[in-house]
Amino acid sequence: MSRRARLSFQIVVSMGLVSVITMLIAFVIGLIFYGLYYTFWPQFTEPAVPENPYIPDPADYLFLLISVLFGLVVAVIVALRLAKRILVPLNSLAENARRIATGDLTARSVPGDRSLGETALLVDDFNAMAERLEGMTSEMTAWNAAIAHELRTPLTILRGRLQGLRDGVFAPSEALFAGLLDQVEGLSRLVDDLHIVTLNDVGRLELHLxxxxxxxxxxxxxxxxxxxxxxxxxxxxxxxxxxxxxxxxxxxxxxxxxxxxxxxxxxxxxxxxxxxxxxxxxxxxxxxxxxxxxxxxxxxxxxxxxxxxxxxxxxxxxxxxxxxxxxxxxxxxxxxxxxxxxxxxxxxxxxxxxxxxxxxxxx
Structure with missing residues (x-):
């Protein structure tokens, strides 16, 4: 059975068990009730011809009421236990989704009872998404820092040489302009390389075959x-x-x-x-x-x-x-x-x- 069918199967089985338990409780209560009834109140059990045999007498109503109450108690207990097993991971998902929405990318959900395959799988997928999101954010931060670091040196050189030309510190010469051109070409190569790597990361690097x-x-x-x-x-x-x-x-x-x-x-x-x-x-x-x-x-x-x-x-x-x-x-x-x-x-x-x-x- 697939993991995604486990929760549906468990709900069906749980509700089926509730029904079976309710019927068993009614049967057992019936045996006990009528056993006591015939033992201690035999005067009320003398054979008689009822006016309408299809209408229950007061004893039957009492028996039905007790059986229904016991069945309801059992059903409520089973339903609460099942709901708790389902809601623990779902509440954890909701809480941690709000934490991620506020910027806390370290938030992770708790799968709770792993016998519920779908909820555990949902929590695992959510945690994997959160980890990937945190990793992408860290990579983006590292990329930004690395790009800034790579751009700083040539830009500093260009700014210093150009300011020196403006202030008359450096005399215009062919060697100076060649050096400035080398820095510009280096920046161009860096931008082109960044462009290629980024396009490939998003699957949009086009080829002319x-x-x-x-x-x-x-x-x-x-x-x-x-x-x-x-x-x-x-x-x-x-x-x-x-x-x-x-x-x-x-x-x-x-x-x-x-x-x-x-x-x-x-x-x-x-x-x-x-x-x-x-x-x-x-x-x-x-x-x-x-x-x-x-x-x-x-x-x-x-x-x-x-x-x-x-x-x-x-x-x-x-x-x-x-x-x-x-x-x-x-x-x-x-x-x-x-x-x-x-x-x-x-x-x-x-x-x-x-x-x-x-x-x-x-x-």
Whole structure:
């Protein structure tokens, strides 16, 4: 029997028991009453022909009255016990709903008697909702604090430099304007990353799916940052196979650039390997470096927004903590997943798995 049918079943059984108990009480009282009646008042029990045999005599009325009173007492007791079992969790729900409405998100209801399946399930659902609401509120608070923290540094720099230009402290120069432009571009990237992660969280990240040569997209993305990687001391290796699939080429390119930028910022100079392979009817894109890799505790949260293993180093290197969150958001928007594992090169390996979005490959 399903949990949602238990309460109805228990009410039916309880009312049925009340009826059966009432009839048993009436039967027992009848045996006792008429036994005493015939024993102590035999003069009133002499056979006689009643004027109307269908009309009860006063003794029968007395018997019916006593039976009904006893039945009512039993019914009231059983009904009160059942009502208490039902009302305890419902009253708890009502009270804690009012507490949540006033802003107390720590309020939780008490299920009471768990033999009532529906009420216990209702309380469990309410508590799960309250916990999720409290968690979302905490996450929103943390997000707001993290966003404010990320925006504070570039805005402070921009304000200080612009005030210095206005007051004549700084002389206008090409290097100064280039630095200001870098700060503005950093703010733009931060806003774009926040936009993507937020849209993915609410299920509204739109993709422009089209026939795509995945291997060409990967090669073009690597080529666009190859010089910067070489200047930073990295030797990039690219292994691809010809793949034609429907996907959002611009988003796939964005994820690969984010992974390469992550390697440039945090990996030790050395080899960076980019490998594209067929995976089922989709593809698997892997970016590996030579180290130092991630510790096991941080690896579980590496794709969470604003996650940093070394916050001071990340800020010094210009990371916002959103790059890998964007990678995961784009992967999930395609119906895929982003994962981390230890690299065979001795460092980190980030995997981007994207399934085929249409029944077959594009030819």
């Amino acid at each position: 089209e026939p795509t040569r995945i291997d060409v997209t990967v090669q073009q993305a690597v080529l666009s940052v190859e010089n910067a990687l070489r200047d930073a001391g990295f030797n990039i290796q690219v292994v691809t196979v010809p793949l034609h699939l429907y996907c959002d080429a611009a988003r796939i390119r964005q994820t690969l650039l984010a992974l390469l930028d992550n390697a440039r910022r945090y990996a030790v100079p050395g080899a960076v390997r980019v490998e594209l392979s067929a995976h089922g009817r989709g593809f698997l894109l892997v970016v590996e470096d030579e180290g130092p890799g991630l510790n096991a505790d941080f690896a579980r949260h590496v794709f969470e927004p604003f996650s940093r293993e070394d916050a001071s180093r990340s800020r010094r290197l210009g990371g916002s903590g959103l790059g890998l969150s964007v990678v995961r958001a784009i992967a999930r928007a395609h119906g895929g997943e982003a994962r981390y594992r230890a690299s065979s090169l001795g460092g980190s390996a980030f995997e981007l798995e994207i399934p085929a979005t249409l029944p077959g490959p594009v030819v």
